[in-house]
Amino acid sequence: MPPRTSRAAPGRCAARPRGARTRLPYVPPRATFALSVPLSHPEETRVTQGTSGVNARAYSKTLGNGLLVLELLRHHRQGLGINAIATELGLHRTVVYRLIGTLRAHNLVTVGADGHHRVGLGLLELATAVRADLRRAAEPHLTRLAEHVAATAFLAVADQDDAVSACVVEPGNARLHVGYRLGIRHPLTVSAAGLAILAGRPAVEGERTEVTRARTRGYATTTAELEPGAWGLATRLPNASGHAGASIGVVALSQLDATTIAPTLREIAATIAEEVDT
Known part of the structure; x- marks a missing residue:
């Protein structure tokens, strides 16, 4: 899928016939960021077939x-x-x-x-029924966050070994921004969103040093892990509310001041978790 150039946008939260050729199973492309600047490399692919451990x-x-x-x-x-x-x-x-x-x-x-x-x-x-309570609580806060930092804000939830974007709000005050598609899926071990979720879990042998660092400082940052030039910052939602498998964050075209944004991000995460509980 070709990259798109975007301006400010609102939030949006078997048998084969005889003689047929033998074909490999369909392998859908890995969902990736769609940036508001051109990209030169093709999308990756990943296999989604299988029973995912189901008997x-x-x-x-x-x-x-x-x-x-x-x-x-x-x-x-x-x-x-x-x-x-x-x-x-x-x-x-x-x-x-x-x-x-x-x-x-x-x-x-x-x-x-x-x-x-x-x-x-x-x-x-x-799709609207998936974590609807969490998405409803997150969207207004993500909207204010996106305007505050002039970058795309998101909510990501864990789905087995992947992180999936469940709510995305693009800034209305930025001429160019990262277009982070709703429903994007990628491994938890990649991107700030996934690393922040892993940081909310017990340490495991062989985990990335970025996860250990995120567990210590309370947020994760990554650069160019999903797309060239894209910078991400994310923090986990407090697991006291049962949302250890979720994170919120921002993604920008260039590096922002993480030490300035992170405290606000953690405060928003705590507020969202509290609102979901009430």
Whole structure:
């Protein structure tokens, strides 16, 4: 996906047919930052298929294939036809036809006049239920934070070994800023957001020195870990509220004064955790 140039924006919180070629499973691209300045390197890729440790006897292959269809369409905003989906996933066209029919019935997939299938609004409705209490509490504070530092503010939550952006607010007073897409996923061991979450957990052998440092000083900083030039600062939400798997922070096009911003960031994190509890 090409990078976008952005100005100020508001917050937004199987069987194969006979004779078919053997294809590897679909591997969606790793979500990354979209900066407001051009980038030169392509997106990374990562495998998201698998049962993530779930007992194979408790795993539904049909449901899994349906979710792979959604994952595929998520990375093809222009949409895909039945044949293209079947080819990408290595599934029989009839199987894909039935999967699409079921997903459309639940408003998770829509089809345009061009015959291409795209993700439906039902996914947005489902997404709004994810940590809704935490996101509602965080958004007004992140809005003020983004305006205060003239940089993009975010809330990230842990999902197994990954950090996922759950709320993003872009500054209205900056001519250029980092466009941090909602739903971006990356390993906890990468970026200030993930390191801050790890810093809220007990120390483990072999952890990055940045995690140890973040645990001591109360915040994590990184430079160019997800994109060239992007600088991030994050702090964990207090685990007394059960949010040891969450962090808030800012991401900017250049390094900011962490010692000045960090106290405000920690104060906001404590306030959010307290509001979620009440």
